[in-house]
Amino acid sequence: MAILIMILGGLSVAAMIVTRFDAMTLELAVLRALGYAKKEIAAWLMWEGFILGFIACIIGGTLDFIFLPFIRIMLGSALPGTDIIDISILQSYPIWLIALFATMLSIVIPLLKLYKQDVHSSLRGL
Numbered sequence: 001m002a003i004l005i006m007i008l009g010g011l012s013v014a015a016m017i018v019t020r021f022d023a024m025t026l027e028l029a030v031l032r033a034l035g036y037a038k039k040e041i042a043a044w045l046m047w048e049g050f051i052l053g054f055i056a057c058i059i060g061g062t063l064d065f066i067f068l069p070f071i072r073i074m075l076g077s078a079l080p081g082t083d084i085i086d087i088s089i090l091q092s093y094p095i096w097l098i099a100l101f102a103t104m105l106s107i108v109i110p111l112l113k114l115y116k117q118d119v120h121s122s123l124r125g126l
Contacts, residue, residue, distance in 0.1 A: 006098070013056075014106035017049065021110035028114055029122035041114060045107050053103030057096040065089045 021028075031041055072079055 010102040017106045018109050029119045032119045042111050049104050049107040053100040
């Protein structure tokens with residue numbers, strides 16, 4: 001169930017990023033018309049994806065650190081006690097790295113669109 005939730009969360013992030021960069025088609029065409037190379041724009045898109053993923057990981061880790069003790073108290077005996085399983089926030093780093101990687105991976109679709117984009121048609125609004 002946790003894997004399914006993570007897959008759906010990753011797809012939601014990918015959909016939001018694709019939608020955001022799809023709405024920026026005209027802006028990307030203007031940057032290309034101003035002389036920016038595809039590599040420069042691609043690096044900018046990757047950097048933006050990294051920043052979004054990193055901030056999401058920081059927020060998620062902070063929420064996990066703050067609210068997990070309260071959730072343990074509310075669920076009571078439904079979860080193993082801290083004497084059986086004591087998990088540090090640092091032990092969940094693989095999940096945060098996977099989330100960051102998924103965010104970066106979702107940039108691939110806008111990058112493919114960028115490389116196929118006809119600047120002239122995009123600027124004319126076709």
